[in-house]
Amino acid sequence: MGLFDKLKEAFKKPEDYKAPIDLMKEQEETAIQEPVVEEVEVIEPVEVEVKETEPVVEENTQEKYTKGLEKTRKTFSERMNELFANFRSVDEDFFEEVEEALIGADVGFETSMKITEELRQEVKLQNAKKPAVVQNLIIEKLVDLYEAEGIGENNAINLQENGLTVILFVGVNGVGKTTSIGKLANQYKLEGKKVLLAAADTFRAGAINQLVVWGERAGVEVVRGKEGGDPAAVVFDAVVRAKKEHADVLLVDTAGRLQNKVNLMNELEKIKRIIEREIPDAPHEVLLVLDATTGQNAMVQAKQFKETTDVTGLVLTKLDGTAKGGIVLAIRNELHLPVKLVGLGEKITDLQEFVPEDFVVGLFKELMQDESK
Numbered sequence: 001m002g003l004f005d006k007l008k009e010a011f012k013k014p015e016d017y018k019a020p021i022d023l024m025k026e027q028e029e030t031a032i033q034e035p036v037v038e039e040v041e042v043i044e045p046v047e048v049e050v051k052e053t054e055p056v057v058e059e060n061t062q063e064k065y066t067k068g069l070e071k072t073r074k075t076f077s078e079r080m081n082e083l084f085a086n087f088r089s090v091d092e093d094f095f096e097e098v099e100e101a102l103i104g105a106d107v108g109f110e111t112s113m114k115i116t117e118e119l120r121q122e123v124k125l126q127n128a129k130k131p132a133v134v135q136n137l138i139i140e141k142l143v144d145l146y147e148a149e150g151i152g153e154n155n156a157i158n159l160q161e162n163g164l165t166v167i168l169f170v171g172v173n174g175v176g177k178t179t180s181i182g183k184l185a186n187q188y189k190l191e192g193k194k195v196l197l198a199a200a201d202t203f204r205a206g207a208i209n210q211l212v213v214w215g216e217r218a219g220v221e222v223v224r225g226k227e228g229g230d231p232a233a234v235v236f237d238a239v240v241r242a243k244k245e246h247a248d249v250l251l252v253d254t255a256g257r258l259q260n261k262v263n264l265m266n267e268l269e270k271i272k273r274i275i276e277r278e279i280p281d282a283p284h285e286v287l288l289v290l291d292a293t294t295g296q297n298a299m300v301q302a303k304q305f306k307e308t309t310d311v312t313g314l315v316l317t318k319l320d321g322t323a324k325g326g327i328v329l330a331i332r333n334e335l336h337l338p339v340k341l342v343g344l345g346e347k348i349t350d351l352q353e354f355v356p357e358d359f360v361v362g363l364f365k366e367l368m369q370d371e372s373k
């Protein structure tokens with residue numbers, strides 16, 4: 001079943017739409033995570049309040065996506081409503097408006113053009129006239145293109161079955177590297193893995209401590225050096241220790257100052273070389289973290305990093321805080337880098353593996369129209 005069919009399925013049965021079986025398994029994992037949230041309370045009083053006022057609701061992944069993508073979905077449906085409010089006929093003006101609406105939703109320029117072009121052909125082919133039919137066609141084109149661009153894409157983290165997995169996190173300041181590492185460390189720890197963190201952002205004041213705090217929340221050790229020290233030395237220490245202690249996962253935090261791009265890239269290369277020297281097939285992932293709220297700017301960053309570093313996947317953060325979730329379509333169509341993780345909130349449990357299906361349902365479910373009307 002294609003993605004669009006799954007979306008139709010979800011539309012038909014909004015009440016009892018159930019996530020696939022393997023997603024239910026994650027729900028169980030969420031249940032196990034509860035005690036750790038308690039730990040967070042000790043460190044951050046603010047979170048205690050949130051915890052106490054909000055009843056503990058078990059959410060499956062689909063629900064997390066639905067919630068995290070709320071802003072994008074709302075904005076997108078507003079645009080659709082505007083588009084169809086003045087709908088008279090499917091003429092050239094209409095197609096131009098569709099294109100504008102898509103570009104406005106950060107779907108990306110190329111992607112918007114492509115979708116509109118396909119829509120033109122499909123509308124002609126089907127002789128579609130009813131707004132509901134045309135609207136569903138727009139969504140179908142979006143979903144189809146999104147799916148087609150993702151064929152052969154591996155969204156899973158390349159975890160080594162035996163031995164150490166090293167994951168390097170890169171990206172400019174403020175995108176959510178440290179936070180994502182903390183969240184991921186917590187997940188892996190709960191899965192019973194031995195996790196180690198390396199505080200290789202020695203550049204920004206407070207960066208080491210921030211990682212240490214996340215380490216405490218997740219209950220994992222942090223290898224650290226001095227502020228202003230050599231990040232490669234910290235990484236070296238961390239790799240040696242991870243090997244010695246038979247750790248399963250080493251997550252490496254890095255600095256992200258972009259004011260000196262050449263230095264940043266040189267530093268990342270040096271870190272990678274050190275890791276490779278100790279473990280020939282590592283790093284197993286180089287994850288570029290992008291802040292979804294920055295929209296097209298995130299695309300520019302991705303292109304820059306891709307040119308100079310072997311990025312293996314993306315972490316797209318702050319999807320909950322933005323209407324620019326359409327950026328995922330642009331990323332697939334224009335960058336061909338798999339999104340591996342998404343940040344859907346600030347809580348320790350708000351990092352999810354990227355599930356294209358949940359993403360699409362979370363984005364478009366409420367936009368589907370009843371064509372019989």
Ligand code: GDP
Pocket residue numbers: 171172173174175176177178179180256289317318319320321342343344345346350
């Ligand atoms: P870094 O400089 O790349 O390490 O970024 P940080 O990890 O320090 O994160 C910067 C800010 O983004 C922090 O205030 C985080 O709480 C926030 N943040 C990170 N991920 C998410 C997310 O998925 N959702 C929301 N709402 N905020 C996030």
Ligand code: MG
Pocket residue numbers: 177178179201207210253
């Ligand atoms: Mg950081």
